[in-house]
Amino acid sequence: MIGRRTLATDEPHDAVPVPPRAADSLVAFDGVWRYWGRGKSRWAVLRGIDLHVAAGTVTCVGGQNGAGKTTLLRIGTAILAPDAGTVTVDGISSDGNWREYHRRIGFLSAGDRGLYARFSVRGHLEFSVRLAFVPTDRRQQLVEQALVGFGLADLAKRRADRLSQGQRQRLRLALTFVHEPKVLLLDEPRNSLDEQGLAMLVGAIDGVLARRGAVIWCSPAGETQPLKFDRSFLIEAGALRPV
Amino acid sequence: MEVLAQYGGAVLATMRRDAEIYLSYRFRIIGQVLGMLFSLSTFFYIAKIVRVGAVGPRGEYFAFVVVGVVTTAVLTSALGSAQIVRMELMQGNFERILISPLGPVWGVVSVAAFPICYATLFAGVMLGLSVAVYGVPLHVANIAPALGVGVLGAVSLSCIGLLFVAGLLAFKSALGATWVIAGLSFLGGAYFPLRLFPGWIRWTSYVQPFTPTVDLLRHLLIGTRPIEPAWLELVKLVGFTVLLMPISVGALWLAVHFSRRRGTLMEY
Numbered sequence: 001m002i003g004r005r006t007l008a009t010d011e012p013h014d015a016v017p018v019p020p021r022a023a024d025s026l027v028a029f030d031g032v033w034r035y036w037g038r039g040k041s042r043w044a045v046l047r048g049i050d051l052h053v054a055a056g057t058v059t060c061v062g063g064q065n066g067a068g069k070t071t072l073l074r075i076g077t078a079i080l081a082p083d084a085g086t087v088t089v090d091g092i093s094s095d096g097n098w099r100e101y102h103r104r105i106g107f108l109s110a111g112d113r114g115l116y117a118r119f120s121v122r123g124h125l126e127f128s129v130r131l132a133f134v135p136t137d138r139r140q141q142l143v144e145q146a147l148v149g150f151g152l153a154d155l156a157k158r159r160a161d162r163l164s165q166g167q168r169q170r171l172r173l174a175l176t177f178v179h180e181p182k183v184l185l186l187d188e189p190r191n192s193l194d195e196q197g198l199a200m201l202v203g204a205i206d207g208v209l210a211r212r213g214a215v216i217w218c219s220p221a222g223e224t225q226p227l228k229f230d231r232s233f234l235i236e237a238g239a240l241r242p243v
Numbered sequence: 244m245e246v247l248a249q250y251g252g253a254v255l256a257t258m259r260r261d262a263e264i265y266l267s268y269r270f271r272i273i274g275q276v277l278g279m280l281f282s283l284s285t286f287f288y289i290a291k292i293v294r295v296g297a298v299g300p301r302g303e304y305f306a307f308v309v310v311g312v313v314t315t316a317v318l319t320s321a322l323g324s325a326q327i328v329r330m331e332l333m334q335g336n337f338e339r340i341l342i343s344p345l346g347p348v349w350g351v352v353s354v355a356a357f358p359i360c361y362a363t364l365f366a367g368v369m370l371g372l373s374v375a376v377y378g379v380p381l382h383v384a385n386i387a388p389a390l391g392v393g394v395l396g397a398v399s400l401s402c403i404g405l406l407f408v409a410g411l412l413a414f415k416s417a418l419g420a421t422w423v424i425a426g427l428s429f430l431g432g433a434y435f436p437l438r439l440f441p442g443w444i445r446w447t448s449y450v451q452p453f454t455p456t457v458d459l460l461r462h463l464l465i466g467t468r469p470i471e472p473a474w475l476e477l478v479k480l481v482g483f484t485v486l487l488m489p490i491s492v493g494a495l496w497l498a499v500h501f502s503r504r505r506g507t508l509m510e511y
Contacts (some may be wrong), residue, residue: 036506074509077342081503099246099344107342113335118267119260130256131343133249159267175339 025052025088026214027076027183032085034071045071047238048085053183055212058205058228062221062243063235069218070110072235073185076216077107089183103133106181110188112168114175117161121152121171124160125178132179146178149207150200165192170200177204184208184215190223198226253345254353261357279369280376282312287377298436298467306379306465311433313366314457315424317397320362322424324355324404325417332511341508347499348492351408359397366393370464385463392463395480396456400427402487403452409491409498415511427453437470452483 029051035044045068053059063069074080076087078094078101086093094101115124125143134142147153150170155163163171169192176184189201205215205227219225221234232243266272290305298307328351331337340350373379403423411417428434430444431453437445448454455476461467469476502508 034506074506079338079341079503079508080506081500098346102342102344102346105342107338109335109338111335114339116260116264116334116336118264123260123263127256127260128339131253131340131345133253133344 024054026055026090026212027051027053027216028086028088029072029076030086030088032072032075032082032087034068034075034080035083036071044238046075046082046235049238049240051216051233051240053214053216054230055182055214056209057230058209058215058217060225060229060232060243061216061218061235061240062223062232063218064221067221067235068238069235070187073107073187073216073218076183076185077105078102099133103179104182105185106176106179106183107185108172108176108187108189110191112165112172112191114172115160115168118159120157120159121163122147122156124171124175128175128178132181134179142178142180146174149177149204150174151196166194166197169193170197173201173204177208180211181208182211182213184213185218186215187218188220189217190219190226202227250345250349253343254349254356257340257353258357258360261354262361265357265361275365279365279372283309283369283373283377286312303380303465305377306373306381307436307461307467308434309370309373309379310461310464311428311457313369314393314396314453314460315428315433316366316369317359317362317393318400318428318453319424320358321355321397321400322404322407322420322427323358324351324401325407325411325420327354327358328408329411329417329511332509335509338509347412347508348495351405351495355401355404355408359401363393363397379465381464382466389460389463392456392459392477392480395484396452396460399452399456399480399484399487402484402491403427405491405495409494412495412508413498413501415507427451430454431457433457449479452480452487455480455483 029049032046032049033044034046035042037043049072051059051061051072061069061072071080075082078087078098089101089104092101092104119127122143125146126139129139129142147156150173152167152170152174155167160168160171173189176186184205190198193201208215217225217229233240234243235241286308287305290303290308293304298304328337331340331354337350337354340353341347343350345353370379370381374381407417407420407423430440430447431451432448433453437448437454440448454470458469459473459476459480462469462473471479499508
């Protein structure tokens with residue numbers, strides 16, 4: 001059993017979840033279009049995506065490789081601009097207030113990059129809370145909490161290049177969660193995680209939901225999931241289809 | 244005020260991170276010190292064959308060139324910001340800074356801060372060694388104003404570095420940084436007096452911040468006569484900084500905006 005949101009069996013969803021109204025959304029993608037390529041080779045990877053995620057919920061977005069999951073999340077982080085449409089978190093757009101927008105989000109990119117080889121686990125976390133503008137009196141507590149929460153306490157002094165692949169992923173997750181963001185954007189978070197690592201991830205998600213946060217979980221279609229989602233979608237031909 | 248402290252704290256945290264990573268390469272530091280001593284020794288002996296009075300009434304070519312060399316070191320570091328950002332992009336580490344409240348512009352400033360501060364500190368150590376080992380007659384009383392000029396010069400040159408970062412973010416290329424470093428230090432008189440240049444090219448020395456920086460530092464630290472009145476050079480240096488800062492920040496902002504649209508902000 002992994003966390004309180006685990007799907008231990010293939011139990012069906014009890015009822016069709018009601019999508020939140022735009023006004024109730026913690027995260028709102030409205031009419032998001034994104035093209036890749038130029039000229040004749042230009043194609044729309046996202047075609048007018050509307051996705052509203054309410055506080056206290058986890059939304060899964062699946063899809064084949066190249067469907068546009070990562071593009072959607074990168075638009076959510078604002079490092080990629082949509083060609084049309086808007087994204088808001090807590091009613092704030094990144095163009096309106098970059099600082100407040102990004103204080104509210106935590107992003108895990110797919111893959112295993114984003115760590116400094118010769119920097120310690122604790123160093124990474126302490127750096128991350130400073131980057132996230134966490135107030136001085138909370139920093140140490142949050143760092144310790146993340147170290148314990150992701151099973152990194154015994155590795156706190158170890159350099160990132162001395163970690164196993166699974167430990168690196170736990171550190172990447174810890175960096176995503178450490179500043180207690182309201183909204184988590186997770187791109188293929190299961191990478192390299194063992195059963196224990198998955199339990200830690202689900203536990204951390206529980207914590208986010210308890211704080212009335214929201215999670216968008218992206219993973220390839222068909223991947224076994226360690227937790228029960230409030231809503232699930234597939235990106236197909238650039239559009240979101242409820243599952 | 245609190246917001247400013249948050250930005251300042253994040254920049255300091257980035258500098259601390261970079262310092263820790265840098266210090267983990269112990270042999271690199273030893274290599275740098277040895278390289279510095281080798282460089283000083285080379286110029287020490289070259290100075291012996293330079294005729295007395297070639298660079299001013301005191302005839303101290305060694306002191307003259309030492310100030311030029313340390314200023315070039317700071318220049319190199321300031322213009323090397325694009326290379327640091329390129330490495331961060333290639334390693335996939337820049338993303339963490341980009342998606343933080345710090346944002347892309349401050350993020351670039353924060354990753355460029357440590358190398359520039361380190362180069363400035365290293366320049367100070369180099370000057371100290373040139374005094375202790377080679378007996379350069381440094382005007383100790385002028386160290387404080389020289390430090391001020393050094394910081395102003397470093398900020399001014401860093402602005403040029405930010406322009407290269409903007410080019411890197413927008414076009415994935417920072418071509419020319421090495422040429423600009425070589426050109427600025429050559430035309431700025433790092434190794435020889437500007438009066439040796441032919442008149443038709445000398446104007447290039449007066450339209451860039453390296454020249455007033457190195458000239459004022461020489462004036463303060465070893466007592467050479469400035470090319471122009473010291474106050475005028477100081478005004479020029481401040482002017483370059485005031486002019487270049489909004490231009491470079493604006494260029495950086497445009498580059499970030501452009502590459503967010505193109506979807507290449509995270510790529511290299």
